Amino acid sequence: MIEQLFHPKSIAIIGASTHRNKVGNIVLRNLIATFNGKIFPVNKHESRIEGLKAYRSVKDINESIDLAIISIPRDFVAEALEEAGEVGIKASIILTSGFRELDEIGAKLEEELKAIARRYDIRFLGPNTFGLITPEFNATFSPFDVKRGKIAILSQSGGLGFYVLDWLQRNGSGVSYFVSLGNQADINEVDTLEYIAKDPRNKAIFVYLEGVSEGRRLLNVLSDITTKVPVIFLKGGISKSGSRAAMTHTGSVAGSYEVFKAAISSAGGIIVENLEDFLELMKLYSFEEPIKDKILIITNSGGHGVLTSDAVEKYGLSLCTLDEETKKKLKELLPPYLKPNNPLDLSVEAPSTVYDKALEATKDIDCTKIVIGEYSPVTSCVEDAKVLIRYKGKSVIGVFMGSDEREAISILTENGMPAFNYPEVAVRVISYLFKQINVFKKPKILEPPTLVRELIKGKEYLKDYEAFKLLELYGIKTPRYRIVENIEDLRNATEELNFPIVLKISSDRPIHKTDIGGVILNINSVEEAVNAYNKLSKISPRILVQEQISGYEIFVGGFIDNSFGPVIIVGLGGLLVEILNKVAYAVAPISYNEAEYLLKETKIYDILKARKRNYDINSVVDTLVKASKIVSEINIKEMDINPLIVNENGSYAVDVRILLAN
């Protein structure tokens, strides 16, 4: 049971060791130092380890055990887990590596572990994990003591997780939870997130992922959690080579990063783009300094003031305007040659006493003070840092640059205040706190209507008129059309349809009709229609005759993402979708709100509104919602509506291609 994993009353360490540099010893010592319950070292050859009685097997212990930590060579792990099961242990951490991430034999052994766990109803973390830290104990082989605090860390890479832990010791406050997810043979990132998010001691949860185990469940869990505590994601394996590397080392399958970002954002998660931001952002959550989105820059170098102002605008924050009272105070307190501006340039001649006065005058204004102390002939970073700590709680962030910058940063860190080396990094991580997050509730996935089920039954591909039929069944409008196979049909069609019309080849297989000259536009008469028919009928015996729609072209598509399942994609239509790649994704199905958001994201909304056009935007929103229903209700493989043409009267799916996964 996952409860026993996080809240055990007693722990057995199978593979406890007397050798101080062995994993089985380091974990034991970390537990002795932190865990208040009973600890049972298990070792076939020793009778006492680190002052505790050791047992030959968990079977010899004869007391109730909640959690078994296993650190023995891979060939013996299954047997150990089996024994744990036999004595009724319900949770395990398998530190041993050499399973799925290593080779075929390891993969088989891992399957065996899963089978044993199922048989005995055991939940386990790992294998190939660096271990677990909770507010109550440290079951990792970290060689250093771990500071406790409010930052939870989940990592699919042990080494990277360990580095983050190490970094946080030196640069931030402590951890609440640290979970090295390992191979996730049983417990995965969603189980962990769901469980630890219940603990109100977390101020933020930082997650390093390489693959997503259960995308849909992750989104459900996440959208609940993010209303209470921020969850920050760093995704590895976003490139082709990176995802190959990820597969080698944890066996996870990396999905498309664009879909990942869209999905996680729509559930309220925060995504950072690199490790540096992931770490530096922890500083802001580590400490209690109140962070505002208006910035006052205090500096002793004009150049840094300029670059920091640039960064403030670049990252969507703003400079605060100094009110008259503050300006007056500054004029009173500062040397007469300094101007009360923002950035507040104290000049290279400013000793730390001038910083003190600047902060005294501005401490109570409602903005974040980014205070840049550059080492200069008249002041040192350390002297400035000593001034800054007196203004703790006044939204003060230190940036120290120059010879003694490290020492100055440490002074702030030790005093519970965030400090940085580059002003741009400070601004960038602040901006993450104020990114607008749009959380969208997902509609339920329904069963497809009977007519739809009949239409698609047993098919891999829908013919054009079948695809149009499918869209119509979902209420998506298409231009009026006829399928013709001879001149007489054609003449009848031209009487029933309004000019201008389009003639297209009607094929049984998915092809790019335009590429093979299979589309003729702007047909305004029967005569032109006959000419066009004669041309096209050489390529295909069946011809689609369609009323021509004018308006703005949009691309709407759908596909199945490896991690999140059915996804809808929308973008500028026609050629632009391929060349400009201005598209937005969303996990299907979507709500009206999310559909509207996608149109804004891709700027289609602006384009449709521009120059007093009266295009029917609501019809596009409606079509997107319906297309997302199709994608999620039936087993599509790929769907392209390209173009969807919108004008004053509505939106029309002019061409559509549907591949099914039957």
Add this chain to the structure above:
Amino acid sequence: MIEQLFHPKSIAIIGASTHRNKVGNIVLRNLIATFNGKIFPVNKHESRIEGLKAYRSVKDINESIDLAIISIPRDFVAEALEEAGEVGIKASIILTSGFRELDEIGAKLEEELKAIARRYDIRFLGPNTFGLITPEFNATFSPFDVKRGKIAILSQSGGLGFYVLDWLQRNGSGVSYFVSLGNQADINEVDTLEYIAKDPRNKAIFVYLEGVSEGRRLLNVLSDITTKVPVIFLKGGISKSGSRAAMTHTGSVAGSYEVFKAAISSAGGIIVENLEDFLELMKLYSFEEPIKDKILIITNSGGHGVLTSDAVEKYGLSLCTLDEETKKKLKELLPPYLKPNNPLDLSVEAPSTVYDKALEATKDIDCTKIVIGEYSPVTSCVEDAKVLIRYKGKSVIGVFMGSDEREAISILTENGMPAFNYPEVAVRVISYLFKQINVFKKPKILEPPTLVRELIKGKEYLKDYEAFKLLELYGIKTPRYRIVENIEDLRNATEELNFPIVLKISSDRPIHKTDIGGVILNINSVEEAVNAYNKLSKISPRILVQEQISGYEIFVGGFIDNSFGPVIIVGLGGLLVEILNKVAYAVAPISYNEAEYLLKETKIYDILKARKRNYDINSVVDTLVKASKIVSEINIKEMDINPLIVNENGSYAVDVRILLAN
């Protein structure tokens, strides 16, 4: 003379001081420590300073002096400069601040300095400068000794320049030149660049700019220099608030950053986007380690391997493929459970001896080895660093992460090898070395033809038909048109032009015709033309009747940039230019090569080539070249050709708006 500034045989220091923490003393000591020529301290009250005979005035020296360094209160600077002029000194460094950057009085004093300098033919650096370092002397008030090396630094901010200097001492090798440009009342960044670039001792020149003094000259000078030595730019003042801050502190006027980037790139300059990259890139130029664009990642953490692979792809580099021989060597040397892949994951259990073997096996392959050493229970960064330095010269870059990372980085730095803290940063700065730089030779700016001069004479705005006329004089095609003022004219026009036609109001002032309903498209008959005329003639008595062109819409514009003068802009046409903002800039006039480059930059090239379209791309290139001639030859204020429509037959300027700066 600028020669005396950089290569003086003797230097006078006006304001030399006995007080060890005063600028006038620090500079003197820095000179004594570095300068081989004669040094003359000047001070009204002292007879000896720092062991040298001091003089009351330069007039008392009676020896030839090349350079006067001035560090006295601002009110006395002009007098001192005048005296320097009187005794024939031809170069000066004015360290004193409080001029244009401070207030009106300062600005006047600065004008006075310029006048004196002109009178006596003196070239001077400053005022408000931190000073100058050359390979022969240090004339700054740097409180520390400055390591000499191959990196040249030019900075428009003294404080920022000082930080860069300080940083380079600790993280890179030394400087060849350091020029704090100060207020640039006389010598500016172009003079300095032009001069110091002649010295072959520079391996790279790093420039921090807030404003551009002489844009056109900068480009000329730069395009010569960059063929010999890389010049790296960091631009401050790119945001509205940032440029205000820049104005306050150095008085420079910040131009548009997009134009800056386009201009500098076209002259072969490298632009970095933030201070961190500016600094970290110095590491690569500081040392002799050969850097390749193919990367081998060696790591003890799979997660770092994944993230680094991601960065390699993100920044346009590539992973090297290991050949069979190298794989064989790796298999021989490494423990059997490690796979010879790239990233080469040595696993968390790797001690530094395994790094040694990995490097031994790969040292001779032709790629950059990014070696990530994460502090772990079995190895420390320092131990790994000691291994790495044995492979100096083998394209090895260290990345150290964990408790002792700083010490490890220092070990490499001291041994002349680049080392970083984040793998992503290492990859990013490497990518700058391999960015494709397209240097374009600018055509000469010619005088406009007589007919053009006559057409634009005395005008602020060209009427539509005048603007069409101007385009035609430059050889840009326009659709055939007639101007009509009554129904009869209209009927004649419809006979002379081919349907479909467009009717537009023909206004004397620049307006957005579409916005006020002043354009009617798709007119296919005389009757429709008359209807349209009747509507439009209510808005304007003069109507433009134009043949309607179909094809792809492009936007071509021109304007005057504050720093670089006439600029041409090209982008996706119609609405997209405003909403997607997919545009490219170039300083006008441009060559055919540059025009083609702009089309590729904006993806217009791809769009015109896509789906076997046969659009006349050459005609667009030709039109861009001609439009750039217009922009540079006549005094335009603004020019918009929107749209320029291209089809199989050529490119046509369908609408044009020209404001003149007469």
